[in-house]
Amino acid sequence: QVRLLESGGGMVQAGSSLKLSCTASGPTPSTAVVGWFRQAPGKERELLARIAWINRGTPMPEIIGSMKGRANISKDDVANTVTFEMNGLQPDDTALYICNYGQSWGQGTQVTVSS
Numbered sequence: 001q002v003r004l005l006e007s008g009g010g011m012v013q014a015g016s017s018l019k020l021s022c023t024a025s026g027p028t029p030s031t032a033v034v035g036w037f038r039q040a041p042g043k044e045r046e047l048l049a050r051i052a053w054i055n056r057g058t059p060m061p062e063i064i065g066s067m068k069g070r071a072n073i074s075k076d077d078v079a080n081t082v083t084f085e086m087n088g089l090q091p092d093d094t095a096l097y098i099c100n101y102g103q104s105w106g107q108g109t110q111v112t113v114s115s
Contacts, residue, residue, distance in 0.1 A: 002026055002104045009097060009109030012089055020084045020109055022099030028077045030056050032102075036073065036084040038095035038111075045098075049073040049084055089113045 008020040035050040051061045051073045061073045070087045082099065096108040
């Protein structure tokens with residue numbers, strides 16, 4: 001089973017940007033969908049973005065819901081990493097950010113936004 005490790009979270013002020021990384025153990029699969037989720041206390045886990053590729057083809061990124069217009073997702077095959085970059089962060093964005101691939105989930109990286 002692939003192991004996922006997130007990094008890049010932290011405490012920032014409203015309006016800031018953060019770049020989160022999800023690094024996988026093992027080689028990059030030829031076909032995959034990797035998603036970024038977040039979970040805030042008392043709230044359901046929310047899908048924010050995903051990126052898919054088929055037979056090592058062109059990646060297909062998708063930003064979903066509350067992150068539309070202020071985030072990007074990309075992948076780096078050399079580093080075996082999917083990066084999720086967020087802009088214009090607000091206190092409501094405070095949550096544990098978690099990446100997913102298939103049955104594998106990372107431990108998450110905490111993002112805290114102060115007003």
